[in-house]
Amino acid sequence: MTVVAGTPKVASLADLFAAAYQIEADAVERYDLLADQMTTHNNPELAAVFRDLSRAEAIHRDEIRRLAEGVDVVAHAQRMAKWGKGESPEAASLEEAHYLMTPWHALQLALAAEHRALAFFRSVAASAKDPAIKKLADEFVEEEAEHVNLVHRLIRKYPKPADSWRSDPDPPVAQE
Amino acid sequence: MSIVEMRGACKPGDYKSDIKPIWCPGCGDYHVLMSFTRAFAALALPPENIVVVSGIGCSSRIPAYTSCYGFHGVHGRSLALAAGLKVTRPELTVVVASGDGDGYSIGGNHFLHACRRNIDLTYVVMDNHIYGMTKGQPSPTTEPEFDTALSPGGTGLRPFHPLVIALASGANFIARCFSGEPNQTAAVLVEAIRHPGFSFVEILSPCVTFRPDESEWKNLVHPAPVGATNDPAKAARRIMTDDGFNIGILYRGDRKPYQPPVGQGCGDLPELERDFEL
Amino acid sequence: MEGRESVSIAIVGSGGAGALTAGNFLLEAASLAGWQGLLSRTVGPQIRGGEAAALIRLSTRPVECLTDQNDILVGIDWLNAQRFGGEIEVGPRSLVISDPRGGELPAAVAAAGARVIELPMKEMAKAIPDGRPNMIALGVAARLIGLSADVLSALLEKRLADKGQAAIKASRAAIDAGFEAAAGYDFGPCLLPPEPTAARRWLVSGNEAAALGAIRGGVRFAAAYPITPATEILEWLAPNLTRTGGVLLQAEDELAAINMIIGASFGGTPALTATSGPGLSLMIEALGLATAAEIPLVVIDVMRGGPSTGIPTKSEQADLNIAVYGCHGDAPHLVLAPQSIGDCLFTTQWATYLAEALQSPAIVLSDQFIGQARAAIERPADVAFIGQRLRATDIVGAYKRYALAANGISPMAIPGTRGGQYTADGLTHNERGIPTSGEGDHNAQLDKRRDKLARFKFGDHWAATEGTSEFVVITWGSLTGTAREAIGRAGRDGVAASLLAPRLLSPVQPEEFAAAIEGKTRALIVEQSHGAQFYRYLRAHYDLPREVHVLNRAGPLPICASEVHRAITEWS
DSSP: OOOOOOOOOOOOOOHHHHHHHHHHHOOOHHHHHHHHHHTTEEEEEEEEHHHHHHHHHHHHHHHHHTTTTOOOOHHHHHOOOOOSOOTTTTSSSSSTTTTTTOOOHHHHHHHHHHHHHHHHHHHHHOOOOOOHHHHHHHHHHHHHHHHHHHHHHHTTTSSOGGHHHHHSOOOOOOOO | OOOOOOOOTOOOOGGGGGGGOOOOOTTTTHHHHHHHHHHHHHHHHHHHHHHEEEEESSSGGGGGSSSSEEEEOOOOOHHHHHHHHHHOOOOEEEEEEEHHHHHITTTHHHHHHHHTTTTTTOOEEEEOOSSSTTTBOTTTTTTTTOOOOOTTTTTOOOOOOOHHHHHTTSSSSEEEEETOOHHHHHHHHHHHSSSSSOOEEEEEEOOTTTOOGGGGGHHHEEEEESSSOOOOOOOOOOHOOOSOOOOEEEEEEOOOOOOOSSSSSSOOGGGGGGGGOO | OOBBBEEEEEEEEOOOOOOHHHHHHHHHHHHTTEEEEEEEEEEEEESSSSEEEEEEEEEEEEESSOSEEEEEESSSOTTTTGGGGGGGGEEEEEEEEETTTSSOOOOHHHHTTTTTEEEEEEHHTSSSSSSSSHOOOOOOHHHHHHHHHHHHHHHHHHHTTTGOOOHHHHHHHHHHHHHHHHHGOOOOOOOOOOOOSSSSSEEEHHHHHHHHHHHHOOEEEEEEETTTTTHHHHHHHHHHHHHOOOOOEEEEHHHHHHHHHHHHTTTOOEEEEEEEEHHHHHHHHHHHHHHHTTTOOOEEEOBBBBOOOOOOOOOOOOHHHHHHHHHSSSSSEEEEEOOOOOHHHHHHHHHHHHHHTTTTEEEEEEEEEHOOEEEEEEOOOOOOOOOOOOOOOOOOOSSTTOOTTTTTTBBBBBTTTTTTTOOOOOBBBOSSSSSSOHHHHHHHHHHHHHHHHHOOOOOOGGGGOOOOSEEEEEOOTTTHHHHHHHHHHHHHHHHOOOEEEEEEESSHHHHHHHHHTTTTTEEEEESSTTTTTHHHHHHEEEEHHHSSEEEOOOOOOOOHHHHEEEEETTTO
């Protein structure tokens, strides 16, 4: 059976930088896609939330690129940063999107995404033989932990929506 | 095969158009689009050499969301249209996109014959067990007890088994994927496109609007217990106990693809009238 | 007492705002209060969350078309509303209620010179637990037109019963808030109070009415393949056919659907399917079969924008050609067209009756506008048209299924009838139904099938003819109501015009048409077809008055009464 390798194999610092870069880059793309979906479906509040999240991830992505001076993370990532089972860890779950979703929901998606990224770096740190890799992985773990905390603080700003959040009195429209 | 190889600088983004999909947020087809673009990028095919042919339905909107050539045709006839295209332009990569209504209902007859003909096409059916675009009527893969306005109390009909039909009709490559695993799906699509002859890939792709119960699918899908076989009899045995959620490649056949020689012959037109000469 | 005879309201919103729900409530409440009305809607390309506008017209008199300008436009939000373009017009005397946080007013609305009042509906709704802005919009609209909040409340109790008391309370509070807010708005006179009537009234869509007409006409088998905008006919028939002992089968495609109803009808059961343009195209071959084999059946074509996949959610009148001429060979058959939502019931029932009486397929050309619009109408009168084909029973000797007869109608043996065995065939056949290629039989059977239609007395229902003026407006289908209103307006301006709207399009009625046209010197033909199909059909089959003007246009914007009014007065 065809199985794409589960998670990228990190055997060098370049590998780790590339994986980290790809994680952030995928997150940016995913939030952009969600923002577009929300714009098309007339939910400007959510579109704005997702664009903000995208911008935050873009900063992280660019930061990693800077830190990895000397490594062409883009090309390197294209070669080895492949997630077979499931998806890039920090990419927010598309199936949980809903045209009536609220910022609280979006941040829950973000929180789950950050946790997945954290888990990835933790596993790299745990299994790394090379101390340089372990050190860098530990730094990424700290970084992601900060992101998790940040999302938690953002969530506090929004009330949990009532059970009726997804009720739309109007029926769906048959387009064809 | 282990890791999808990337040649050149093709990125999935190169295969996306800037048209924003009208699919509901939460629709599985967004992931399918991702799988398409990742597969095309992995194959490093120029977008202008790919044609995505579709019928009518939510899934069939996909061609315009890619930057390849596309044909959004009439309901259920995409396989026939694609056959005409591929046979006359064999150097193109032709991918046919459909849904369970478009592909298995009105497109059913063409499905049988496309498998039988074994032209080198890749047929991707986004199966959500419902007619989405027309607001929720049962499709051939809808469960018999699923209540809809058009079938109060459920159809009571045994659902269609597309993989069985494909195998019985001669498809040369048969697989089932799940939209929620886009990288896995992309890898299967790469293989399907590379495999000569008629490749059939059914992608379970939940409908968030008319089948919210399908959010369970991510818990129901599981990797098939064995890898692909090239023995139709083995494949037939396996498919008879298939629970509808086995993910993976079922069958890789070795039938020779159908491709009449096109563009050959010396084209000596005056020769043609010899028969009529008195 | 001062008051408006008619008022037009548009409610616009997107992404779950519930504009259509508010519109539906408004129509229903107004109907309960005794007014007549019509609701149509226009939507964006999304399946959920798209921009949506409910377009409602209420009046003390029957409403058969919308007006081009809305007196009231409530914008719950304006996201992507500019896409609606000319469909939500306002004028200098209109009142626009706009949520200041709902995005920018569409340019056309801003430029129209209407009074714009800002009302923070979203905020007001938030202040009410579980409150929704569309209910505030509803309250505003109700107040402005003179609809009592009590009628709305009573309706809410009924419609939201399954959502629980909390939802009812929240909606009531929101409606009251909107009602109160609108108290000071200077809208001018509200609607004249409804005329008291003992007549029973319905709230119904054209598709639903057509489905009921089918069952009343005797249909007991339907084959279904979903297609916008016809699916509602089939979804209404599914449970209701079962209740009357009938059956609905979902077909795998339209080819199957048409052949299924041929089979059911061959077996003696009046049968029907419903589709739209693309589906009708698929059914053409089998319609020829049914014509040749003389099998009764009804196909409702709810016309939509074409050609090909076209504009599925909009109306046009461009399937006339395929309905009348689509079959290969010479295959005359019945084609009818309802003229209003209520008329969908009559015309479908009549079509079923005619199909059975004449042993012919009947195509009923409805359209997306009347098919999907909802109207509060007087309950249509019961009509005695029940489909009953001439059956062959007590057969003695060799049975001639296609026996030549003066009226062209030969008794049909139903399977199970001893002595009546025959093989129905699309092949050209003789009187016994046996295939032949002979000139005599071929012509005799062609004559039979033509004559049975030509000699039938269809009576007055073949067309609506109103007025005596030498200037006649000729139209068909859903534009009949539009033309009628335009003629009324022109009349009030002192310009007389009469109306001729055929309900029966095939077979043509040359004598009746000539009688209707007699004395007319000018004809204005009005139709929603880019290629002027109706005009060319009239030219092909009928003598028209000396001077003819044609007002024709493709969809998606419906031709409105003011356009026809202008065309009438400009020609005077």
